[in-house]
Amino acid sequence: MQLSGAQIIIECLLEQGVDTIFGYPGGAVLPLYDALYQYRDRMRHILTSHEQGASH
Numbered sequence: 001m002q003l004s005g006a007q008i009i010i011e012c013l014l015e016q017g018v019d020t021i022f023g024y025p026g027g028a029v030l031p032l033y034d035a036l037y038q039y040r041d042r043m044r045h046i047l048t049s050h051e052q053g054a055s056h
Helices: 005-015 027-038
Strands: 020-023 044-047
Touching (some): 020 027
Parallel strands (some): 020 044
């Protein structure tokens, strides 16, 4: 099976022990969100109210 770039990013995060990410979906990261759905049992996503809230 060949992985997409988004899947590779998520796999790398999981290898580093990341189990929770914060984000705000938008056009540029939609492939990442599509891949994140496949990993929903291993990676938790916290949806922020706005972009600034994701960084503080």
